Amino acid sequence: MLPTFTQFAATLDDFVPLLLHGVWITLQLALLSLLLGLVFGLLGAGAKLSGCRAWRFCAQLYTTLIRGVPDLLLMLLIFYGAQTGLSRLTQELGWAYIEIDPFSAGVLTLGFIYGAYFTETFRGALLAVPRGQFQAAKALGMTFSQAFVHVIFPQMMRFALPGLGNNWMVLLKATALVSIIGLADLIKVAQVAGKSSQQVLAFLLMAASVYLLLSSVSSLALRWLARRYCGGVQESSR
Template sequence: MPVTFTHFISTLDAYAPLLLLGVCVTLQLALLSVLLGLLLGLLGAAAKLSGLRLLRLWAQLYTTLVRGVPDLLLMLLIFYGAQTGLSRLTRALGWDYIEIDPLSAGVLTLGFIYGAYFTETFRGALLAVPRGQFQAAKALGMTFTQGFVHVVFPQMMRLALPGLGNNWMVLLKATALVSVIGLADLIKVAQMAGKGSQLLLPFLLLAALIYLLSSSVSNLALRWLERRYGVGAQEPSR
């Protein structure tokens, strides 16, 4: 065991740039995906609470589809299905072949998947905000947009943050799924380094430690956000 550990430490220097690249790709994938997911979540929540029945139907279909189909299967369907459809379209139009890169496919897939979960989180948070807040903002002379941004949104975020935080933690771990479509994320490069050095287990354990560290930092950031949006909402001390 000491020999193996020494070998691992000496080998780590050679693969450190590759691992650093994998960490950067994983964080880039997670951040871009959560931004897309938040946007889709806000739009989905607005659609579910809309007075238009067609919008509510599409939003319900969206969340039902995502929650009923495994993430890995959705990723494969979107990656290979979109590539097949794009190839047929370019061939029909006489254009050059266009290939969807794994990072874009990963962002679109994870954003699409977690947008459905964010939809339910935002919908519940919006329903929990008293409707009188909109009327109060209007009485102060605010437009609907100003009232939402300055009055309703902070209250909604305070209520939504626990659910958003949980989904972010799951999304961060779900980035590992993208390795199956060829993206050089942390898991992929850890496997490559492990197989190349014949130290697969130590490199996988290192990847697990990096994910654990990322989750711990995320927890600290989420607690700060909860305190930030919870200002003025705490119960008075007795």
């Protein structure tokens, strides 16, 4: 028999702190993974566009392998593989056992995975920026870093934002994968609360509503970023 709204509300009061903690863990995981993924993406895009064949090969291998293997399998391989390798290393060196915590493993894994997708996004965006922009910045006496920050990056973001926005939405939902390695994220605590109260469906629907809310807020933030980086272009095209 399905629980009434009153019964679910009464049960929910007992699990509010646990659920809020799960939401907070999910947000931290998503944002830190995004930052790490952006770093991997910029480095990967730079490697793919570099004049060094070895760098291009490594970047191509990285994106091909990551995009060709399911995220769930990568999560398990990286978490358990890294833990096994670290355990053997500490045993060989005679060090104390070191355990990788699920949160750090989740951030590193998701950042590494989605860095491959960001690599392709940034690569396409950099190719869309006219090469003359960088040459003009150099002619004005800017260093490479100054030219990238003040000239190339704002124009690149205009082309990269649609792809980055889509990848962010997928990354936000992919945080649910960390529940399989023991991290108490939103999905994990919703499952625990549902099993404890025998209202699994109600708590999972509530978790889905939270993800929908986070996605809606993300859409508003992405629209604001699009207006910021594309405002001048939109005004000039009128």
